[in-house]
Amino acid sequence: MSALKANPDAFALHLKLRPGLYYSHTNDKCVKLPKDFALAKGGFGTDFLKYLRADTELDWNYPFDFCGSIYKKSLISDIVVPAISDTNRILKPNTFEFAGNAAIKKHKLDS
Numbered sequence: 018m019s020a021l022k023a024n025p026d027a028f029a030l031h032l033k034l035r036p037g038l039y040y041s042h043t044n045d046k047c048v049k050l051p052k053d054f055a056l057a058k059g060g061f062g063t064d065f066l067k068y069l070r071a072d073t074e075l076d077w078n079y080p081f082d083f084c085g086s087i088y089k090k091s092l093i094s095d096i097v098v099p100a101i102s103d104t105n106r107i108l109k110p111n112t113f114e115f116a117g118n119a120a121i122k123k124h125k126l127d128s
Contacts, residue, residue, distance in 0.1 A: 019060030021089055027057070027067065028092070028127050033085035034077060036066070041075045048075045070127070080127045081117035083110050093117075100124045 020030055041048050051068035059065045070078045081088075081097065098107060100120035106112040121127050 018087070020057060020063070020065050021087065023060060024057050024067065028070075028080055028088075029082075030065065030087040031082065031085065032087070033082075038076065044075055046075075048077055049073050051077060079118065080121050081114055083114045096126055097121065100126060 021027055036050065036054065039048050039050055040046075050073060051070075052072045054066040054068050057065045057067040068077070070080065097117050097120060098104070100123070101107060101116045102120075103116065106116035
């Protein structure tokens with residue numbers, strides 16, 4: 018959480034991503050990695066890597082991921098949830114993730 022507070026321009030903290038992750042099992046193909054990484058202070062002696070999602074694809078450009086990602090509560094409750102047209106979709110993780118990504122893309126919420 019301290020990493021997100023220290024980096025207000027960050028959309029999410031994806032714990033599963035690292036520079037060595039270049040293969041998408043879901044898509045059965047190699048992933049275009051980000052061009053550059055910047056060091057982001059996370060607090061408590063922990064630093065993280067920041068990158069531009071526009072520089073990449075697939076796993077690295079999937080903004081709303083419920084598999085090891087952390088988001089600011091206000092971002093989700095104030096921005097993503099109101100953009101979802103069918104609010105019943107937030108009741109199950111899989112449909113919430115799908116609907117959240119569709120809303121983010123449609124309304125360009127991650128820009």
